[in-house]
Amino acid sequence: MNRVLTRDVSKHIGKKIKVSGWLHKKRKLGGLNFINLRDRGGIVQVLVEDQKEMEKLRGMQIGTVLHIEGKVVKDERAPNGAEIHEPVLQVEVPVTEEPPIEIDKPIDHKPENLDTLFEYRGLSLRNLQEQKVFKIRASLLRYIREYLTKNEFVEIQTPKLLAGATEGGAEVFKLDYFGQEATLAQSPQLYKQMLVGAFERVFEIAPAFRAELSATTRHISEVVMLDIEMGFVKNHDEVLDLVGDLTIFALQQVYEEHADDLKSINAPQLIVSDKVPKFTVEEIHELYSKANKIDTTNEKDLIPDEERWICEYAKKKHGSELVYAIDFPIEAMKFYHKINPDNPKTVLWGDLLFRGLEIATVPLRENNHETLVKQMKKASIDVKHPGYKYFLQAMKFGLPTHGGCGYGIDRLVEKVCGLKNVKEATLFPRDINRLSP
């Protein structure tokens, strides 16, 4: 007999079917017993009246792998209007050990208890509520791919084992590579720029490794980044708008497809407008300083509280939970950024913020070989180092005006699902204290 998925059971009323899955819940009421069976499609209720059949489940814990044959009966009292009667149970994998955490009820996500959640991650993901986050994550990535592919971006994969650091700034992991020192890529930055010379438009969804000693709710040491790079752009706004439109599209699609899931995990309602509103860093400093009586006008970057504040501001005044901070001061620039020709104290660089958190950086690149070399020397970078040599080679042989983004997928999922810690949006998070599971 062919297997029927639990979500399709109600289509077989009156027929005998077979379902396979995991024992999810036992409710014994004496002569009448209910068990729930979980498979990839959800849950089905099985009514077990035969004591001999029920005996097969004595000592069997949640997670026991079962095959059940029985008759589908329509009944208003059953969770989906139908359930399985007169079942014959076959235990494929008996589970006799009590699960260390509960998986049939919502799992506590208090910060101090997240460690337990991750210690038993393989089991906690069997919880239906936990799974929703990762189904939503998968859908987000699907819609992002869909949008970019439609706009003629080529999906690429760049090496993660590198001969040197790709950028300044973030700390990198060092490792032994056949006797030579190698690093783990903290971003595909220079590779994706090189590939603009070949494909014009590229994107990559891949892990990036950050060795920073940051223990906060928004840092993990292995992150999944969406990197986009596009050539022949007219100006910075074109790049900002593409990344903004992409985000609005993916969010709207996911909120439509997963409306029930998002509601059940208490995700906030989505508020977005047609375009992501933009504020210069200077404007944000002024607005924030005025509203909060704290002077941030001398900060080179936004402080975390400003990021939260401007998001609230944009939501109230512009009906958008997405907001751009643009024109960062030159003190914070990286060597490959393009200085703003209209205001040389600033860089053509925007940060995309969502629900109080920086989720992407969206700059324009310096594509003049000579200017770039100057900027690298100013940043004390060895232009002959193998980590930069080939990047400069591509630059020398013609890269058009281009820009793109580094986009934190984990952070996006966190905020979409209304979670409080980026680790909760990651299947197996890596942080300064955790390298397994």
Place this chain on the structure above:
RNA sequence: GGGCUCGUGGUGUAGUUCGGUCUAACACGCCUCCCUGUCACGGAGGAGAUCGCCGGUUCAAAUCCGGUCGGGCCCGCCA
């Protein structure tokens, strides 16, 4: 790198302020039994913790002190 916090059965917590009736309580889970419409089922009973670890103070330590290990949060930095 800096600062602040927490550690009690399998899980989540109470108790720690002010040491003593803590012989450590509650909920969930687990075990046995009862229960014919449960769906966070209900009821009766039961097992399970030397209170992270080491040392100190004291007649007496889950509780106070020191060290150590393991978490969490914030800042810096970043996605």
